[in-house]
Amino acid sequence: MKPNTVRRTVGYLWILPALLLLLVFVYYPIVENFRLSVYKWNAFQPEPKFVGLGNYERVLADPVFWTSIGNNVGYAVVSVVFQVGIALILAAVLEGVVAPRLRGFLRTIYFIPATISITIVGLLFRIIYQPDGLFNSFLALLGVHSTTAWLGERETAIWSVIAMSQWQNLGYTTMLFVVAIQRIPREFYDAAAVDGAGPVRSFFAVTVPMVREMTTLLMIVTISGAFLVFNEIMATTAGSPGNSSQVLGTWLYQSAFKNDDMGYAAVVAVVIFVITFTAALLQLGYGRLRRVEQ
Amino acid sequence: MTTATSSPAKTRMRRSRIKLTPVRGLIGLVLAALAVLVVFPLVWMAISGFKTNAELYGDPWGLPGEWRWHNYERAYEYGVIHYIGNSLVVTIGSIILVVLVSSFAAFALVRVKIPFSAPLTMLVLGGLMLSETVALVPLFRIMRGIGLYNSLFGIIILYTAFRVPFITFLIRAYMLGLPQEVYDSAVVDGCNTWQIFWRITMPLCYPIIISAAVLQALFSWNEFVFALVFIKDDELKTMPVGLMTLQSKLTTDWPVVFAGLTMSAIPMVLAFLFGQRYFVKGITEGMGK
Numbered sequence: 001m002k003p004n005t006v007r008r009t010v011g012y013l014w015i016l017p018a019l020l021l022l023l024v025f026v027y028y029p030i031v032e033n034f035r036l037s038v039y040k041w042n043a044f045q046p047e048p049k050f051v052g053l054g055n056y057e058r059v060l061a062d063p064v065f066w067t068s069i070g071n072n073v074g075y076a077v078v079s080v081v082f083q084v085g086i087a088l089i090l091a092a093v094l095e096g097v098v099a100p101r102l103r104g105f106l107r108t109i110y111f112i113p114a115t116i117s118i119t120i121v122g123l124l125f126r127i128i129y130q131p132d133g134l135f136n137s138f139l140a141l142l143g144v145h146s147t148t149a150w151l152g153e154r155e156t157a158i159w160s161v162i163a164m165s166q167w168q169n170l171g172y173t174t175m176l177f178v179v180a181i182q183r184i185p186r187e188f189y190d191a192a193a194v195d196g197a198g199p200v201r202s203f204f205a206v207t208v209p210m211v212r213e214m215t216t217l218l219m220i221v222t223i224s225g226a227f228l229v230f231n232e233i234m235a236t237t238a239g240s241p242g243n244s245s246q247v248l249g250t251w252l253y254q255s256a257f258k259n260d261d262m263g264y265a266a267v268v269a270v271v272i273f274v275i276t277f278t279a280a281l282l283q284l285g286y287g288r289l290r291r292v293e294q
Numbered sequence: 295m296t297t298a299t300s301s302p303a304k305t306r307m308r309r310s311r312i313k314l315t316p317v318r319g320l321i322g323l324v325l326a327a328l329a330v331l332v333v334f335p336l337v338w339m340a341i342s343g344f345k346t347n348a349e350l351y352g353d354p355w356g357l358p359g360e361w362r363w364h365n366y367e368r369a370y371e372y373g374v375i376h377y378i379g380n381s382l383v384v385t386i387g388s389i390i391l392v393v394l395v396s397s398f399a400a401f402a403l404v405r406v407k408i409p410f411s412a413p414l415t416m417l418v419l420g421g422l423m424l425s426e427t428v429a430l431v432p433l434f435r436i437m438r439g440i441g442l443y444n445s446l447f448g449i450i451i452l453y454t455a456f457r458v459p460f461i462t463f464l465i466r467a468y469m470l471g472l473p474q475e476v477y478d479s480a481v482v483d484g485c486n487t488w489q490i491f492w493r494i495t496m497p498l499c500y501p502i503i504i505s506a507a508v509l510q511a512l513f514s515w516n517e518f519v520f521a522l523v524f525i526k527d528d529e530l531k532t533m534p535v536g537l538m539t540l541q542s543k544l545t546t547d548w549p550v551v552f553a554g555l556t557m558s559a560i561p562m563v564l565a566f567l568f569g570q571r572y573f574v575k576g577i578t579e580g581m582g583k
Contacts, residue, residue: 011402011406011408011487014398015403017398018398018399019414019417021455021458022417022458022459025433025456026421026429026456028432029432029436030429030432036431094325097318106329109329109332111573112563115562115565115566115573116559116563117515117516117533117537118518119518119538120558123537123551123555124552125335132351132354137354137355167331170332175577176578179578214581218581228427231518231534234538249427252430253430256430256434257523265430265431266431269430270428272425273424273425276428277423281423
C-alpha cells in the first residue's frame with residue numbers, strides 16, 4: 001500500500017467510534033422498530049409472529065391513541081403560546097423597560113425552574129395540585145374556592161400538567177429571546193424612535209422581524225418537544241385518570257412495558273418518528289433557506 | 295461574542311430612556327408577581343422539607359415550628375445521595391465520552407479529509423432527526439442482548455450515542471471556523487495528526503467544548519426515559535428515576551420527600567447561578583444561533 005492510502009485508512013479511525021455508536025444504538029434500533037411494527041410478540045410469546053398491518057389497525061382503532069395525540073396537540077399549542085409568544089413579549093419588556101441591574105436579576109430568577117429536573121418539579125406539583133394543596137389555597141386568596149383534585153380529574157389532569165410545564169420552561173425560551181434581542185443593532189431602535197414610534201410600535205416594527213429566525217426555530221423545537229413529552233406525565237399522573245392524560249410517549253411506554261404489547265408500542269413509535277422527523281426536516285430546510293437568503 | 299449581560303456603554307444609553315410612568319409601574323408589578331410565582335413553589339418546597347405532615351397540611355403557608363434537619367438526614371438515609379451520586383457518574387461520564395467521540399468525528403470530517411466525508415457527515419448529523427422514544431422498543435432487546443441492561447455504563451453509552459450527532463454538529467461548525475494558518479505551522483513543525491488534534495485543535499476548541507459540556511450536563515442530569523427503562527436495581531438508579539422510587543417508598547411522609555427533592559435540585563441550581571454565562575452561551579449555541 002502507498003503511504004498515502006495507509007494515512008487515509010487510518011483517518012477513518014477518528015470517526016469510527018461515532019459511527020459504531022450511531023449504527024448500533026441509534027440507526028439500527030430505528031430501522032428495527034419499523035420491522036417490529038408488523039410483528040406481534042410479548043414475554044410469553046418471545047417468537048415474533050408476523051401480523052402485517054394488524055398492529056396499525058389496532059392502534060388506529062384505539063381511542064386512547066387518539067386521546068394521546070390530542071393531548072400532544074394541546075401541549076404543543078399551549079407551549080407555543082407561552083414559550084414562544086409570551087416569552088418574546090417578556091424578553092422585549094425586560095430588555096426595553098426594566099432597569100439594567102434588575103433586568104439581569106429577573107432573567108436569572110425566571111430561568112431557575114429550567115435547571116431543575118422534571119421529576120422534582122412533577123413530584124412537587126403533585127402536592128401543590130392536591131385538593132387541600134397550595135394551588136387551591138392560592139385560588140382562595142384570590143377569592144375562588146375550589147376543592148378540585150387538579151391531577152385527579154379527567155377534565156383537568158392534562159391541562160394542569162401542561163400549565164406546570166409552562167411554569168418550568170418560560171424562563172428558558174425568554175433567555176433565548178433576550179440574547180436574540182441583544183443582537184439587534186441599536187440603530188434600528190433609534191431610527192424607529194426618530195420616526196416617532198413608541199415602545200409598542202417599535203416592538204412590532206423592529207423586534208418581531210429582527211428575531212424572526214429565533215421565533216421560527218423555537219416554534220419548531222417547541223412543537224417537536226411537545227410530541228416527545230414523557231417525564232412530565234410520568235412524574236405527575238402517569239396517564240391517569242383512566243388514560244385521560246396519556247401522551248404518545250407514555251402510551252408507548254405503557255404498551256411496551258406494562259401491557260407487554262411490543263408490536264403495538266412499535267407502531268406508536270412509528271407515529272412519533274413521522275411527526276418529529278417532519279419537524280426536524282422543516283428545521284433543516286429552514287436553516288438552508290436562511291443561508292440562501294443571506 | 296454574546297452574553298446576557300450588556301456592555302456598560304449600552305446600559306447607560308438604555309437607562310437614559312427609562313422614565314417612571316404608570317404603565318411602567320404596572321409592568322414592574324407584573325414582572326415582580328411573575329418572579330414570585332416562579333420562585334415561591336421552590337422556596338415552599340425547601341421549607342416544607344423541614345415540616346411535619348401535620349404542619350404541611352394544616353398550615354401550608356406557615357413556617358415550620360422548628361427546623362427539622364432530621365428530615366434531610368432521613369432523605370439522605372433513604373438513598374437520595376446514591377441517586378445524586380449515580381447521576382453525577384452518568385453526567386460526567388457521558389460528558390467526557392461524548393466530547394471525545396464527537397471531537398474525533400468532527401476532526402475527521404473537517405481536518406483529516408477522509409474519503410466520502412460528505413455522506414459520512416450526513417450520516418452523523420442525520421442522527422439529529424431521531425429521538426430516544428422511537429428507538430426504545432428495539433433498544434430494550436439490544437441492551438439485554440449485549441449485557442448493558444441495568445448498568446450505569448450502558449446508560450452512559452446511550453447518552454453518548456444519542457447526543458453524538460448534536461455535539462458533533464456544534465464542534466464541527468466551530469472547527470470549520472478555525473484559521474488554516476495554525477495547522478500549516480504545525481505541519482512545518484513536524485506534528486503528526488494525533489499531536490495536531492491534542493496540541494492545536496482541542497485547545498482552540500475550548501469555548502465550544504464548554505458549551506457542549508453544559509448542554510450535555512443538562513441532558514444527562516435530567517434524562518428520564520432511558521434511565522427508567524434500562525436500570526432495574528435501586529442502587530443504580532439516577533436521580534430523576536430514584537426520586538420517583540423515594541416517593542413511592544415514603545407515600546405518606548411528604549416532608550421527607552420534599553427534603554429529598556430540595557437536596558437533588560441544589561447541585562444544578564448552584565451550577566447555574568455560578569456559571570450562568572456558560573449556561574446562556576451553551577443554550578444559545580444549542581439553538582444553532
